[in-house]
Amino acid sequence: MNYYWNWGIFWQVSPDGAHTYLELLLDGAVWTIATAFSSWILAFVLGSLVGVARTVPSPWIRRLASGYVDLFRNIPLLVQMFLWYFVLPELVPHAVGVWLKQMPNSSFYTAVVALGFFTSARVAEQVRAGIMSLARGQLLAALALGLTLGQSYRYVLLPMGYRIILPPLTSEFLNIIKNSSVALTIGLLELTASARAMSEFTFQTFEAFTAATIIYVVIALLVTLAMRLVEGSVAVPGYLGARAVAAKVK
């Protein structure tokens, strides 16, 4: 293989004149994490609402919620990102569209919204699975005790449901970190985009991609380890381990 390896490249100054290539990549990693966290909050809130809506007694709300899930699950993430970034500003009133286009960091906000809605459909499916995996008697008992439907969800169904679906939620969170790389298509300089930029500036393609791969693997490992600790502390006593249950409902 006649490829010229140069691992010292990471300590050379990048074309912006102030940062080394290593700092360029780490800066990208920070954007990746920021995007993943922000969109996760959105995905978790929306996903919980929609997931609950898929289990309520009213058939109309259930149908609406399942339409939401179908919509966001059956369009590729990249297309959804383009819709939010290129199409939405044209469809809203002109002044709002101009504001959207001129917003600083608009690709970051767009990526957060796109990833958030995309992942919320997946989170909703997990939340629904968690609630459905509980015995029907739990809701009936809660209602018989005089709790309202809202209170039954708040105090009985959701606390159990979330604890059961923690492992699949962890993998959704890992997915959101990986999926944030799609935002490079709308100009967000996250980790993959930084590696790509570095490879274009230096032609040290394999060093750049190796570093990015290692950073992604390390982030995934850290998240997995942290979540394993959380899983241990919130595991429902008396269950065969939430892992087995999650595999069943999926």
Next chain:
Amino acid sequence: MFSNFDFDVILRSLPYLFRDGMSFTITLTVMAGSLGLVWGTVLALMRLSDFPPLTFLAAGYVNLMRSVPLVLMIFWFYFLVPYIGQWVTGASQPIRVGAFMSSLITFALFEAAFYAEIMRAGIRSIPRGQMAAAQALGMNYWTAMRYIILPQAFRNMVPVLLTQTIVLFQDTSLVYVLSITDFLGAASKIAQRDGRLVEMYLFAAVVYFAISYAASNIVRSLQSRIAIIR
């Protein structure tokens, strides 16, 4: 809002979108899916074997592929495949690899990790007694796998495998980052040429939605029909 919506640009570009774009997307999905399934089954067998180095290798491969974004993998292989080709063929220069071959190799190797996990779950769901019975009948490992275990594992997992293939179908849109003319790439080229981003991207979304939604409904009905009654 839709006052200057130009339906004509969609109609005009339909032949290009489907003959060039969608045929690329479908071919890539089917071929990468089949190759990925074969390689994924091999990986699953490796991971379930009693030989520790094989188990370790397969687990490492699967975990690596699953912790790295697909976009990064597409870039990796786009630059790496020419060098691998040079190494395999012994050429003096990195060989030239077409866009289709490059993305086919990427998706097959990447999706194999996901198919491997599905097949592993499928094989593990077969009762141990089946293997024991097959061996009692005088079958060796490969014969038992070929005629007893894999057909059942495959059948049990068909809905999950197909769902994963729908995900693959949607993921192929990411070849956009290599400026390849898949369905989205074709839509995007027309959109930028004619300045009709709204029409083309909405149309692309509708087409992807229609295909994925129809396919997942078919999978759902298939699931109830082929389930083995226990």
